[in-house]
Amino acid sequence: MSLGPHADFIVAAYAVTLFVVAALIGWVVLDYVAQRRILGDLEERGLTRRSQRKG
């Protein structure tokens, strides 16, 4: 596969896309881990949401 005389532009386009998508995925995963951890801490302290309370 030859990318011709404008290979730098093609490689840069794929690199930027990969970087943005990877950053997006990283943010989503880290945010999920953080929210699960905070929720776990709150539940450990005995806090529940109103909808989970009995009677």
Place this chain on the structure above:
Amino acid sequence: MPVVDLANPTRFLALVNRILPWLIAATAILFAVGLFRAMNAPDDYQQGATVKIMFLHVPAAWLGMFGWALMSVAALGTLVWRHPLADVAAKAAAPIGAAFTFICLVTGSLWGRPTWGTYWVWDARLTSMLVLLVLYFGVLALYWTAEEPGRGARAAAILSLVGAVNLPIIKFSVDWWNTLHQPASVFRMGGSTIDPAILGPLLIMALAFTFLFVTLHLAVMRNEILRRRVRSMRLIQAQELHA
């Protein structure tokens, strides 16, 4: 499970947890096939190898616009029915749509330099796409800076509906004005003008990007539901401390 049950955040979360692994696998497979086909696609007779940038640029443009259309539909759910999941869907779509619009602008710019001889021109298609990115930043700023989330959601919903005017402008800008950007070449009356050897990988990449969008959107919606649970539990904690 009836569709109406998905309006319940707990049931929605259960569904997302079940289908996310399958969506991730399907996205990975589609990208593997799409990238393989893209890398082995023949050069264009005019653009040469830079046509490979189109396999990123075109799907990113479609999904940047799709993200805003999704936010506009969700805005109706927020403003008319005041359904919390509608706002969750809109808020989750904003950063993803902004990222795809950014990819579209950067890859378009990198394609433009060797093909047009310039990174940027203020023609109607490019400018309206840049306006879309600015609108995305506006919505994100409303979400991130509102002290009361409900107020931020309503303001973002209004901006989403107003900003939807930009979508037909982007789509038809190449027909309404004399632009450097080429007119529609995939979805047009009379069929696509693209050679099947290039159209095939382009459509597979578009499907892969669509699956990526849906997967990320559901994952961000899940995070947002969890964030709202954390907030509501902290509010309860604060109320109990003051009681």
